[in-house]
Amino acid sequence: MTESDKQTEGLVESHTQPSNIVGEIPGQGDLSGLDLSGQDLRGTDLRGKGLQETNFRNADLTGADLRNTDGTSACFDGANLTAALLDNAKLHGASFHGAIMRDSKFKQTDFTLADLREADMSGSEFLYVGFNGANLTGAKLNRTTMVVPRMRTSVLRDVDLTDATLHRPVLRGADLRGAVTDRTSVINADIHKASYDEHHALLLEDSCSVRSPK
Numbered sequence: 083m084t085e086s087d088k089q090t091e092g093l094v095e096s097h098t099q100p101s102n103i104v105g106e107i108p109g110q111g112d113l114s115g116l117d118l119s120g121q122d123l124r125g126t127d128l129r130g131k132g133l134q135e136t137n138f139r140n141a142d143l144t145g146a147d148l149r150n151t152d153g154t155s156a157c158f159d160g161a162n163l164t165a166a167l168l169d170n171a172k173l174h175g176a177s178f179h180g181a182i183m184r185d186s187k188f189k190q191t192d193f194t195l196a197d198l199r200e201a202d203m204s205g206s207e208f209l210y211v212g213f214n215g216a217n218l219t220g221a222k223l224n225r226t227t228m229v230v231p232r233m234r235t236s237v238l239r240d241v242d243l244t245d246a247t248l249h250r251p252v253l254r255g256a257d258l259r260g261a262v263t264d265r266t267s268v269i270n271a272d273i274h275k276a277s278y279d280e281h282h283a284l285l286l287e288d289s290c291s292v293r294s295p296k
Contacts, residue, residue, distance in 0.1 A: 119157075204242075224262075258282060 112132035119139040126146045133153040140160040149169045159179045169189040177197040184202055189209040193216050200220040208228040217237045224244040232252045240260040247267045258278040263285055273286050 253286075258286075 111130075113128070113136055114132045114134040115136060117137045118141055119137045121138075121141045123138075123146055124142050124144045126143070128146060128148050128151055130150045131152075133148075133151050133156050136153065136156045138156060138158045138161045141158075141162070143158075143161055143163045143166055145165045146163065147167045148163075148171050149167050150171065151168075152172045153176050154172055154174045156173065156176045158181045159177050161178070161181045163181060163183045163186055166183065166186045168186065168191050170191065171188075172192045173196055174192055175195045176193070178201045179197050179199050181198075181201045183206060185205045186203070187207050188211045190211065191208075192212045194212050195215045196213070196217075198213075198216055198218045198221050200222075201218070202222040203226060204222045205225045206223075208226060208231055210230050210232075211228070212232045213236045214232055214234045215236060216233075218241050219237050219239045220241065221238075222242045223246050224242045226243075226246045227249075228246065228251060229249045230252070231248065233256050234252060235255040236253075236257070238256055238258045238261055240262075241258070242262045243266045244262055244264045245266070248269065248271065250270045250272075251268065252272045253276045254272055254274045256273075256276045258276060260279065261282065263282060266285060268285055271286055276286070278286060
């Protein structure tokens with residue numbers, strides 16, 4: 083058994099679930115539906131685990147490895163995911179309301195329809211991440227670098243994009259009203275049918291590949 087599976091089994095044994103919930107084959111664990119709220123999971127290796135509808139509310143996942151996980155509809159509200167790894171994680175419909183995800187790395191992560199209201203993702207790096215239909219109202223995205231973020235119909239109201247750089251963002255139908263864009267750099271954006279404030283026009287329209295109709 084690998085060290086990562088020992089960590090996971092020890093984690094599960096602190097709950098009422100059976101100790102073999104991780105599975106008999108190393109790396110084939112399924113933690114879906116567990117209540118891990120408030121747990122200290124710093125640095126835990128959860129790569130490839132099933133986390134569907136798992137409750138991580140207020141858990142400490144600092145430096146945790148969640149690459150290639152399936153966290154569909156999981157709850158991370160108020161959780162600390164600072165410096166966590168979430169490459170290729172499937173987080174469709176997951177909730178991160180008020181979560182801390184500073185200085186984290188996201189590559190091809192799927193946040194489709196996720197609740198990211200007031201999440202702090204400042205200083206993080208996003209490569210080909212999907213935010214289609216997600217709610218990022220009041221989220222902190224300052225000092226982030228985003229390469230081809232897919233944000234169709236996303237709600238970005240009052241989001242903080244200070245000092246952020248967005249390369250080829252897909253913002254079709256997105257709502258950016260109230261967004262803070264001080265020293266924000268936007269390159270080759272698709273803003274077809276996007277909603278934004280008048281003072282955003284120079285930043286968005288001068289950098290766009292597809293313009294929003296007047």
